[in-house]
Amino acid sequence: xxxxxxxxxxxxxxxxxxxxxxxxxxxxxxxxxxxxxxxxxxxxxxxxxxxxxxxxxxxxxxxxxxxxxxxxxxxxxxxxxxxxxxxxxxxxxxxxxxxxxxxxxxxxxxxxxxx
Amino acid sequence: xxxxxxxxxxxxxxxxxxxxxxxxxxxxxxxxxxxxxxxxxxxxxxxxxxxxxxxxxxxxxxxxxxxxxxxxxxxxxxxxxxxxxxxxxxxxxxxxxxxxxxxxxxxxxxxxxxxx
Numbered sequence: 639x640x641x642x643x644x645x646x647x648x649x650x651x652x653x654x655x656x657x658x659x660x661x662x663x664x665x666x667x668x669x670x671x672x673x674x675x676x677x678x679x680x681x682x683x684x685x686x687x688x689x690x691x692x693x694x695x696x697x698x699x700x701x702x703x704x705x706x707x708x709x710x711x712x713x714x715x716x717x718x719x720x721x722x723x724x725x726x727x728x729x730x731x732x733x734x735x736x737x738x739x740x741x742x743x744x745x746x747x748x749x750x751x752x753x
Numbered sequence: 754x755x756x757x758x759x760x761x762x763x764x765x766x767x768x769x770x771x772x773x774x775x776x777x778x779x780x781x782x783x784x785x786x787x788x789x790x791x792x793x794x795x796x797x798x799x800x801x802x803x804x805x806x807x808x809x810x811x812x813x814x815x816x817x818x819x820x821x822x823x824x825x826x827x828x829x830x831x832x833x834x835x836x837x838x839x840x841x842x843x844x845x846x847x848x849x850x851x852x853x854x855x856x857x858x859x860x861x862x863x864x865x866x867x868x869x
Contacts, residue, residue, distance in 0.1 A: 642795075644795075673857070675860075680862065681842060681862055681863045681865075682860055682861070682862045682863070683796070683844065683846075683858075683860040685857050685858075685859075688857055729795050729796075731795075740786055740798045740801050740809060740858075741796075741798075741858055742798075743795030743796050743797070744795050745793075745794050745795045746793075746794070746795050
């Protein structure tokens with residue numbers, strides 16, 4: 639069975655602090671995709687990143703970075719120098735390595751960034 | 754390119770009433786998903802269509818929920834009769850055909866249902 643666990647329910651930081659959102663997954667598949675989505679107050683899920691299980695290289699995109707470690711089944715997301723606009727619910731998700739496969743989501747982490 | 758369209762955005766009904774939600778996916782996207790997101794939880798898949806056929810409806814409460822995608826384009830999700838626990842946001846998503854897919858789903862803004 640596939641499962642995604644986001645142990646942090648809520649995180650509050652002050653602007654310019656760095657923050658890491660944790661994600662641990664379970665799957666019996668040897669190949670799979672991992673995702674992070676952002677859900678701002680408007681409600682629409684916004685795609686942030688997709689990582690194939692073959693590719694364990696860390697990725698950086700501006701203030702965002704992702705650390706994928708197969709050995710610990712983790713796919714953590716770090717925001718550097720957080721901003722108020724980063725306040726949202728962040729979801730980690732998992733899917734099989736097949737086109738058109740549904741995503742399995744974690745429960746989400748609510749990030750609040752205050753000025 | 755137009756995104757995934759959903760309507761209505763908000764709906765309030767009494768328990769035991771019925772409600773229907775509509776979704777129009779991105780043009781050319783063969784796969785369509787309905788997710789239920791209860792407050793404070795992650796989205797949960799209700800049903801997945803590939804063109805006009807059902808791929809996965811294992812988590813759809815079939816005694817009260819139904820969905821169709823008759824022409825393989827837009828889709829309707831119906832709840833009848835509604836229960837209090839059906840209060841949630843119903844998200845529609847679509848993804849490109851096999852061979853063009855990256856695994857990424859494109860989501861609509863959702864339809865928020867409140868059952869009183």
